[in-house]
Amino acid sequence: MYKIVRKEALRPTVTLYEIEAPLIAKKAQPGQFIILRVDEKGERIPITINAYDPEKGTVTIIVQTVGATTEKLTHLNEGDCLQDFVGPLGKATETEGKKKVCVVGGGVGCAIAYPVLKKFHDDGAEVHAVVGFKNKDLVILEDDFKKSSDKLIVCTDDGSYGQKGLVTDALKQLIDAGNQYDEVFAIGPMIMMKFVSKTTEPYGIPTTVSMSPIMIDGTGMCGGCRLSVGGEMKFACVDGPDFDGHKVDWDLAVKRNQMYMEFEKHKHEETCNLFKKEAE
Amino acid sequence: MANMSLQKNPMPSQDPNVRNKNFEEVALGYTEEQALDEAQRCLNCKNRACMQGCPVMVHIPEFIAEVAKGDFEAAYQIISNTSALPAVCGRVCPQETQCEMYCVRGKKGDPVGIGRLERFVADWHNAHTQAKPEKPASNGHRVAVVGSGPAGLTCAGDLARKGYDVTVFEALHLAGGVLVYGIPEFRLPKAIVQKEVDGLKAMGVTIATDTVIGRTISIDELMEEQGFEAVFIGSGAGLPMFMDIPGVNYRGVYSANEFLTRINLMKAYLPDSDTPIQHPKKVAVVGGGNVAMDAARCAKRLGAEVYIVYRRGMEELPARREEVEHAEEEGIIFKTLCNPVEIFADENDDVNKIRCIQMELGEPDASGRRRPIEKPGSEFEIDVDCVIMSLGTSPNPLIKSTTKGLEINKKGGIVVNEDGLTSRDKVYAGGDAVTGAATVILAMGAGKTAAKAIDEALSK
Numbered sequence: 001m002y003k004i005v006r007k008e009a010l011r012p013t014v015t016l017y018e019i020e021a022p023l024i025a026k027k028a029q030p031g032q033f034i035i036l037r038v039d040e041k042g043e044r045i046p047i048t049i050n051a052y053d054p055e056k057g058t059v060t061i062i063v064q065t066v067g068a069t070t071e072k073l074t075h076l077n078e079g080d081c082l083q084d085f086v087g088p089l090g091k092a093t094e095t096e097g098k099k100k101v102c103v104v105g106g107g108v109g110c111a112i113a114y115p116v117l118k119k120f121h122d123d124g125a126e127v128h129a130v131v132g133f134k135n136k137d138l139v140i141l142e143d144d145f146k147k148s149s150d151k152l153i154v155c156t157d158d159g160s161y162g163q164k165g166l167v168t169d170a171l172k173q174l175i176d177a178g179n180q181y182d183e184v185f186a187i188g189p190m191i192m193m194k195f196v197s198k199t200t201e202p203y204g205i206p207t208t209v210s211m212s213p214i215m216i217d218g219t220g221m222c223g224g225c226r227l228s229v230g231g232e233m234k235f236a237c238v239d240g241p242d243f244d245g246h247k248v249d250w251d252l253a254v255k256r257n258q259m260y261m262e263f264e265k266h267k268h269e270e271t272c273n274l275f276k277k278e279a280e
Numbered sequence: 281m282a283n284m285s286l287q288k289n290p291m292p293s294q295d296p297n298v299r300n301k302n303f304e305e306v307a308l309g310y311t312e313e314q315a316l317d318e319a320q321r322c323l324n325c326k327n328r329a330c331m332q333g334c335p336v337m338v339h340i341p342e343f344i345a346e347v348a349k350g351d352f353e354a355a356y357q358i359i360s361n362t363s364a365l366p367a368v369c370g371r372v373c374p375q376e377t378q379c380e381m382y383c384v385r386g387k388k389g390d391p392v393g394i395g396r397l398e399r400f401v402a403d404w405h406n407a408h409t410q411a412k413p414e415k416p417a418s419n420g421h422r423v424a425v426v427g428s429g430p431a432g433l434t435c436a437g438d439l440a441r442k443g444y445d446v447t448v449f450e451a452l453h454l455a456g457g458v459l460v461y462g463i464p465e466f467r468l469p470k471a472i473v474q475k476e477v478d479g480l481k482a483m484g485v486t487i488a489t490d491t492v493i494g495r496t497i498s499i500d501e502l503m504e505e506q507g508f509e510a511v512f513i514g515s516g517a518g519l520p521m522f523m524d525i526p527g528v529n530y531r532g533v534y535s536a537n538e539f540l541t542r543i544n545l546m547k548a549y550l551p552d553s554d555t556p557i558q559h560p561k562k563v564a565v566v567g568g569g570n571v572a573m574d575a576a577r578c579a580k581r582l583g584a585e586v587y588i589v590y591r592r593g594m595e596e597l598p599a600r601r602e603e604v605e606h607a608e609e610e611g612i613i614f615k616t617l618c619n620p621v622e623i624f625a626d627e628n629d630d631v632n633k634i635r636c637i638q639m640e641l642g643e644p645d646a647s648g649r650r651r652p653i654e655k656p657g658s659e660f661e662i663d664v665d666c667v668i669m670s671l672g673t674s675p676n677p678l679i680k681s682t683t684k685g686l687e688i689n690k691k692g693g694i695v696v697n698e699d700g701l702t703s704r705d706k707v708y709a710g711g712d713a714v715t716g717a718a719t720v721i722l723a724m725g726a727g728k729t730a731a732k733a734i735d736e737a738l739s740k
Contacts, residue, residue, distance in 0.1 A: 023491070023497065027496060041553055041554055043546065043556075044453075083453070084490050086496070087495065216545075216546065217541065218492075219451045219495075220519050220677065221519075221520075221676070222538040223519065223534075223535035224538045226522070227529075228529055238519070238677055238678060249529075252529050255628065264556065
């Protein structure tokens, strides 16, 4: 069992959990993920690591409430335990040897973008960051990003905070302003990563994306997380999660990820009703 | 006086049309009367031909003699002296190509039902004996076992009996490996696997779940930082193989590993499980091995019409005869001598059709089996909404990529000598991680061999 030592609601549907997991904390690197299970009946869900503290023996994840499992998570409190927490899985992001990079984060994906951005920064790169949110109320980690980047652009879809518009617009402005990036690193919803890749492709800027497909074991056994990258079959759990954004078959990846949407919607409603009943 | 009946006592089973709608065990097991009767078919031959067919050398005539006397617990003690998993082996071993193949009674009529008797004895013990195995006195040596499947559990059990302090590391949340994620409940109830695991724990074995060796901890760290003197790698087979045909990534195309894991490990067929699974209407399972039969029979139990698509003929199916018969009885449709060439989907990428081509058998290939050849112009289509690829696996890259100096063969399997020793000192391996996809009992045999070698190396 893995104890929640800190729980913090960053936004109404975005929650930070710091979990006691000393072995994982010792090994974790930016870009890697964990798989957790909330309880005995729970599904295994992959979540990318936000932070880790080898001394304290904790791993931090930031989770948006979207389905049954994440709903159940929000009903756990500090001191409660997760049934399972395994990792660190996947390969770490390669951050060395870059002079200038732009990290693009979307929504709760920013939670994952942050450790990668910090690593680029600590490894000596000049780091620009573009982070996008739906609106002002959903902005997270702004101070963290500010601290570890040389330039930060916050975008909101509705213009309620920062620059109005999509991250791809802001990224294009930066590139057109003459910034020469060795690499663009994008983490967020698949659709955002797809369009970041489309944006950088004409400029020939190497673009890495962090994929989060459906998976079960996370160790190369089930094959559920397979992607088509440059026409080859790749498994996100052992070959990734980072891939060349210009080579990913995005339409396939997006559709595969929505395979269980109906089930998940139904299960989420069922779970919410259960919690409501308990509350009454 | 021996029972000279030419036929084995038949295995009582659930009716095919009932069992193909539930996940309860198909074979119900012998009654005491049936076991006594079957045991009396054994001639107790001096040369014990049956034993040469057993990878873990169960003392078969001796245990059967105890069954014939009605001393079932004594029979159990004889089996468990050499086998760590009697209740499992009695169910999933391919006895027809092992012990029973050598049985003298099989020369005229059926061989003695050794597997069925083993299962009876193990189940009798589990039902009647509450006493847990005792923890042997410690010899002070520590051994790490990677993977809690049949190879790992056997190795751990043999070492624990000799007083070793053994920790088994398991990547998943439950111990048992393929016994829990792969083989379905209706062939091997998970409570039985749990009982075997609990037995090991009672002997002092530590089971560390949620620990991925190669990620959470490396082999080197186990030995250098955590003080394990030897390591056994029984991490199993790895990445599932898919056909290189158009449409293989559409929604509704599963690997058998994924489909079975969702059902067996995650219990996705139960309403209270949070893990989703497609409930397909028509399924094509591609492949002809035991795993393909398991996937097909699971799909049937989810309510689907199920086809097995296999490129060779019925005679060449690599699955156990018994599994094929069970599948046929349950209404699985065999489309043999045909091979998929393309998978089609609707506008949402959901599978709606598979195109196959008919095959004929040519000259034998390197494996000695006749090579299937496409018949030009014989393509046909089957409407299906799910395709399950059961084509075997290729070795998992995790451990080899994180363990320096571990020699790997061309196919990606770990190279070992006859003792199971790898190219690294005090690092042993066995099971599918070495051989590629094989059987439970072969993995157990490898675990046993390595345990013996580890004991010899550490007690020097």
